[in-house]
Amino acid sequence: MGLNIVVLAKQVPDTRNVGKDAMKEDGTVNRAALPAIFNPEDKNALEQALRLKDRYEGSTVRVLTMGPARAAEIIRESMYRGADGGALLSGREFAGADTLATSYALSCAIKKFGKVDIIVCGRQAIDGDTAQVGPQVAEKLGLPQVTYAEEIVAVEAGQVTVKRRLEKGTELVKAPYPIVITVNGSAAECRSRNAKRVMRFKRAVVPSELNGAEPKYPEVFGRDKALCIDEWGVADIDTKIELLGLSGSPTKVKGIESVSFQAKESKRMTDSDEDIDSLMKELITKNIIG
Amino acid sequence: MANFYTDNEALKFQLTNPEMDRIIELKEDGFADKDKYDYAPQDVEDARDDYDKVMDIVGEIAGDVLAVNADGVDSEGPHVENNRVRYASGIQQDHDALTQAGVYGISLPRKYNGLNFPMVPYVMAGEMISRGDAGFGNIWGLQDCAETIYEFASEELQDKYLPMINKGATCSMDLTEPDAGSDLQSVMLKATWSEKDNCWLLNGVKRFITNGDAEIKLVLARSEEGTKDARGLSYFVCDNPKDASMKVRRIENKLGIHGSPTCELVFTNVKAHLVGDRKMGLIKYVMSLMNGARLGVGGQSVGVSEAAYREAVAYAKDRRQFNQAIIEMPAVYEMVSMIKARLDATRALLYETTRYVDYSKIYGEISRRRTLTKEERVESKQKQKLADALTPLTKMFASEYANQNAFDCIQIHGGSGFMRDYTCERLYRDARILTIYEGTSQLQVVAAIRFVTTGTYLEQIKKYQEKELDASLAGVKAKLVEMTSIYEKTVATVEAKKAAAGDMGQTYLDFVARRLVEQAGLTIMGYLLAIDATRAIKENGPDFVKSAKVFVNFASAEVAKHAAFVESLNPEEVKTYAQN
Numbered sequence: 071m072g073l074n075i076v077v078l079a080k081q082v083p084d085t086r087n088v089g090k091d092a093m094k095e096d097g098t099v100n101r102a103a104l105p106a107i108f109n110p111e112d113k114n115a116l117e118q119a120l121r122l123k124d125r126y127e128g129s130t131v132r133v134l135t136m137g138p139a140r141a142a143e144i145i146r147e148s149m150y151r152g153a154d155g156g157a158l159l160s161g162r163e164f165a166g167a168d169t170l171a172t173s174y175a176l177s178c179a180i181k182k183f184g185k186v187d188i189i190v191c192g193r194q195a196i197d198g199d200t201a202q203v204g205p206q207v208a209e210k211l212g213l214p215q216v217t218y219a220e221e222i223v224a225v226e227a228g229q230v231t232v233k234r235r236l237e238k239g240t241e242l243v244k245a246p247y248p249i250v251i252t253v254n255g256s257a258a259e260c261r262s263r264n265a266k267r268v269m270r271f272k273r274a275v276v277p278s279e280l281n282g283a284e285p286k287y288p289e290v291f292g293r294d295k296a297l298c299i300d301e302w303g304v305a306d307i308d309t310k311i312e313l314l315g316l317s318g319s320p321t322k323v324k325g326i327e328s329v330s331f332q333a334k335e336s337k338r339m340t341d342s343d344e345d346i347d348s349l350m351k352e353l354i355t356k357n358i359i360g
Numbered sequence: 361m362a363n364f365y366t367d368n369e370a371l372k373f374q375l376t377n378p379e380m381d382r383i384i385e386l387k388e389d390g391f392a393d394k395d396k397y398d399y400a401p402q403d404v405e406d407a408r409d410d411y412d413k414v415m416d417i418v419g420e421i422a423g424d425v426l427a428v429n430a431d432g433v434d435s436e437g438p439h440v441e442n443n444r445v446r447y448a449s450g451i452q453q454d455h456d457a458l459t460q461a462g463v464y465g466i467s468l469p470r471k472y473n474g475l476n477f478p479m480v481p482y483v484m485a486g487e488m489i490s491r492g493d494a495g496f497g498n499i500w501g502l503q504d505c506a507e508t509i510y511e512f513a514s515e516e517l518q519d520k521y522l523p524m525i526n527k528g529a530t531c532s533m534d535l536t537e538p539d540a541g542s543d544l545q546s547v548m549l550k551a552t553w554s555e556k557d558n559c560w561l562l563n564g565v566k567r568f569i570t571n572g573d574a575e576i577k578l579v580l581a582r583s584e585e586g587t588k589d590a591r592g593l594s595y596f597v598c599d600n601p602k603d604a605s606m607k608v609r610r611i612e613n614k615l616g617i618h619g620s621p622t623c624e625l626v627f628t629n630v631k632a633h634l635v636g637d638r639k640m641g642l643i644k645y646v647m648s649l650m651n652g653a654r655l656g657v658g659g660q661s662v663g664v665s666e667a668a669y670r671e672a673v674a675y676a677k678d679r680r681q682f683n684q685a686i687i688e689m690p691a692v693y694e695m696v697s698m699i700k701a702r703l704d705a706t707r708a709l710l711y712e713t714t715r716y717v718d719y720s721k722i723y724g725e726i727s728r729r730r731t732l733t734k735e736e737r738v739e740s741k742q743k744q745k746l747a748d749a750l751t752p753l754t755k756m757f758a759s760e761y762a763n764q765n766a767f768d769c770i771q772i773h774g775g776s777g778f779m780r781d782y783t784c785e786r787l788y789r790d791a792r793i794l795t796i797y798e799g800t801s802q803l804q805v806v807a808a809i810r811f812v813t814t815g816t817y818l819e820q821i822k823k824y825q826e827k828e829l830d831a832s833l834a835g836v837k838a839k840l841v842e843m844t845s846i847y848e849k850t851v852a853t854v855e856a857k858k859a860a861a862g863d864m865g866q867t868y869l870d871f872v873a874r875r876l877v878e879q880a881g882l883t884i885m886g887y888l889l890a891i892d893a894t895r896a897i898k899e900n901g902p903d904f905v906k907s908a909k910v911f912v913n914f915a916s917a918e919v920a921k922h923a924a925f926v927e928s929l930n931p932e933e934v935k936t937y938a939q940n
Binding site for chain 2: 261262263264265266267268269270272287289290294
C-alpha cells in the first residue's frame with residue numbers, strides 16, 4: 071500500500087535566538103539579521119511523513135512550500151532527509167498573504183499533486199504562531215483534520231490512527247483519510263541529512279534560482295530529472311487571483327510595537343538589611359507581591 | 361543545537377589545506393565515477409564541497425546527538441544479556457543516527473556503497489565524533505576493519521562484507537587474548553580447516569575485544585599447528601554467528617569510555633574465512649590495520665582535547681573568585697593557553713600525518729589497477745615512509761596531550777571538577793586509555809626511534825624550515841631553528857655514547873629513545889603550527905599565531921631539558937634504573 075503524502079513546510083526567520091537587531095526601526099522583522107530556517111514543527115511533520123514512507127512501501131513524500139525562490143532550500147533540505155521532491159509556490163501574487171490567503175493558495179496547489187492521501191504540516195510556524203494554516207487547508211479541501219499530533223501510529227483499512235498531545239496527556243484518535251494532520255513539536259525529531267542524498271540533491275533547483283543561466287553541471291542536470299524542482303506560479307494552479315496574497319487577506323496590521331526588555335536578567339544583592347529592604351520595596355511597587 | 365564542524369574553524373582550515381586538491385585528483389582518478397553514481401563529484405571543487413557538506417552532517421550529529429547522549433551512556437554502560445552485548449541506549453541511538461545519515465563507509469569505494477572520501481575527512485569525522493563521545497569513537501573507528509578487507513581479502517569476501525558497512529554493520533578486530541596483549545605473537549586461538557564445512561573453524565578465547573559482538577569480525581588466529589611465533593598466525597574474517605558458537609562471556613568494567621563494550625569472547629567452531637595469505641596475519645595485515653587504528657586514536661585524542669579545551673575555557677570565564685573571573689589570573693590563563701596550544705599542535709600533526717597516509721593509500725589503490733610510473737613509485741615510497749614516521753608521533757603526542765589537557769581541565773574546575781556533575785571528570789577518565797590501546801606510548805617510541813636514527817625526522821624538519829613564515833613569527837622561527845640544532849646535537853651525542861657503551865649500547869638507546877622522539881615531535885609540531893598560522897593569516901583563517909608562540913615557548917624548553925638529561929647521563933647509569 072503506497073501512500074501519497076504531501077508535507078506543507080515553511081521557511082521562517084529563526085526567531086529562537088533573537089538579538090537586539092532582530093527588529094528594524096519601523097517595527098518589521100529584520101530578515102537579514104535572522105537566518106532563514108526550516109520551520110521546526112514542519113520538520114517534525116516531515117519526519118512523520120518519512121516514517122510512513124519507510125513503513126509503507128511505494129509511498130511518496132512531496133513537500134509544498136510557498137515563498138521566494140530561496141525557499142526552495144526547504145524542499146532540498148527535505149530531499150536530503152528522504153523526501154522524493156516537491157514544489158515551490160512562488161510569485162508576487164502570493165506575497166503579503168495572511169493565514170486565510172495562504173491556506174487558500176496551498177489548498178489550490180495541493181490539488182495539482184493529484185490523489186493525495188495524507189497532508190501533514192507543523193502545528194504552527196515560529197514567525198506567526200497562529201496555528202491556523204493547517205486547519206484552514208483542511209476546511210478548504212473539505213477534509214477531516216487531526217491537530218496536535220505527536221505520532222501517526224498506523225494507516226490501515228482506510229483509517230489513520232494518530233496519537234495527539236493534549237495539555238495533560240495523550241489521546242489516540244482514528245479518522246478516515248484523505249486527511250490533514252498538524253504535528254506538534256513534541257513529536258520525534260526529524261532525522262538528519264543523508265550524505266549521499268546531500269551530494270546528489272545539492273544540485274536540485276527551481277527554475278527561478280537559475281534565473282536563465284545554465285546549471286553548473288548541465289550533463290548531470292539533464293540526466294537526473296529529480297534535480298529540477300517544480301515551481302508553480304498563479305498560472306499553474308486553478309485559483310481566483312483576488313483571493314491570493316494581500317488582496318485575499320482580511321487581516322490588517324493596525325500597528326506594531328517594538329518591545330525591548332530593559333531589565334537585566336539577574337541582579338546581585340547582599341544579605342544586608344538595606345538590600346533586603348530595597349528588594350521588598352521594588353517587589354511591592356512593581357506589584358509582584360503585596 | 362551544536363554543530364562540532366561549524367563551531368570549529370580549525371577543521372575547515374584543515375579540509376582546505378592546499379595539498380587536498382592533489383589528494384582529491386588522485387583519489388577520484390580522473391573523476392571516473394562521475395557518470396556512474398549520482399552522488400559522485402564532478403570535479404575537485406565539487407568534491408571539496410561534498411566533504412564540507414558531509415562534515416557538516418557529522419558535526420551536527422556529534423553535537424546534537426552524541427554529546428547529548430554521552431553522560432547517559434557513561435552511567436548506563438553496556439550489558440551482557442544471553443551471551444550478547446546490549447549497548448547503552450544512547451550508543452544505539454548514536455549508531456542509528458550515523459547509519460541513517462549514510463556516513464559509515466566514508467572512505468570505501470562507491471561500488472561498496474561507500475563515499476570514496478580520502479582519509480582526511482574520515483579522520484576528521486572521527487575527531488568530531490570523539491569530541492561528542494570518545495567511547496562511541498571506537499565503534500565508529502572500527503570501520504577501519506573494512507580497509508583491511510578492502511586491501512587484503514579476496515574479491516568474493518570484499519563483495520560480501522564491504523557493502524554491509526554503509527548499512528550500519530559494525531566491526532571488531534579480535535586480536536588480544538589473556539596471555540597476548542602487546543605481545544601478539546603469543547596468540548593461541550586456534551584455526552583449523554574443515555573440509556566438511558569448506559571453511560576454517562575458530563576455537564579459543566579472546567579478551568579485551570572492543571565491540572566484540574560486532575556483525576563483522578576480523579580474528580587473528582593460529583592456523584599453523586605447533587608454531588609459537590608470529591609466523592604461525594593468520595587473519596580471518598567471520599560473520600557474527602549470533603548463536604552459541606560465539607559467546608560474550610563478560611564485559612569489562614572500565615575506568616572510562618563506557619560506551620564502548622570491551623568483551624571477553626569464547627569461540628566454539630565459529631566459521632571463518634581466510635583474509636589474504638596464510639601466516640601473514642600478524643606480520644602484514646595486523647600491522648597495517650594497526651597503523652590505521654593509531655591514526656584513528658590520534659583523531660579520537662584530538663577530539664577529547666577539543667572537548668577539554670571547551671569545558672576549561674567556558675568554566676574559567678564563568679567562575680569568579682576574588683572578585684574576578686579566574687581566567688584573568690596568570691596561573692589559570694597559562695593552563696588554558698597551554699591546553700589550546702597542545703590541542704592546535706596535535707591537530708596540525710594529525711592532519712599532516714593523515715595527508716601522507718592518504719597519498720600512500722591512494723597510490724596503493726592505483727597500483728592495484730595499473731603499474732605506477734617511476735616518478736609515482738618514488739613519490740609513493742616517500743609518502744609511505746613519512747606516513748609510517750609520523751603516525752607513531754601523532755598517536756603518542758595526541759594521546760599524551762589529551763590526558764594532560766583533561767587533567768588541567770579538572771584543575772581549572774577546582775573542587776567542582778572532581779565531582780561527577782561536570783563533564784571534565786568523564787573526559788579525564790575517557791582520556792586515560794588513549795595512551796594505552798592500539799600500542800602504548802612506549803611502543804610508539806619503539807616504532808618511531810628508527811626515524812630518529814635514520815634521519816627521516818631531521819630531513820622532514822629541514823623541509824619545513826624552507827617554508828616561508830609570516831613576519832609576526834620571526835621569534836618562533838628563531839626558536840625552531842635553535843631546537844632543530846639542539847635535536848641534531850642530542851642525536852649525535854646519543855650515537856657517540858651508544859657506540860662507546862659496547863654491550864650496553866642498545867639498552868642505552870632504548871632508555872633515551874623517548875627523549876629523542878619527543879625532541880623530534882616537538883620540533884615538527886612547532887613548525888607545523890607556524891606554517892598553519894602563516895597560511896591562516898593569508899587566508900583570514902583561524903588564529904594560530906598565539907598557539908604557535910605558546911607552544912614553541914614550551915617546546916623549546918622541553919627540547920633543552922631532554923638535551924640536558926642526555927648530556928649528563930652516562931650509559932652505565934641506566935643500570936641504576938634496572939635494579940628494582
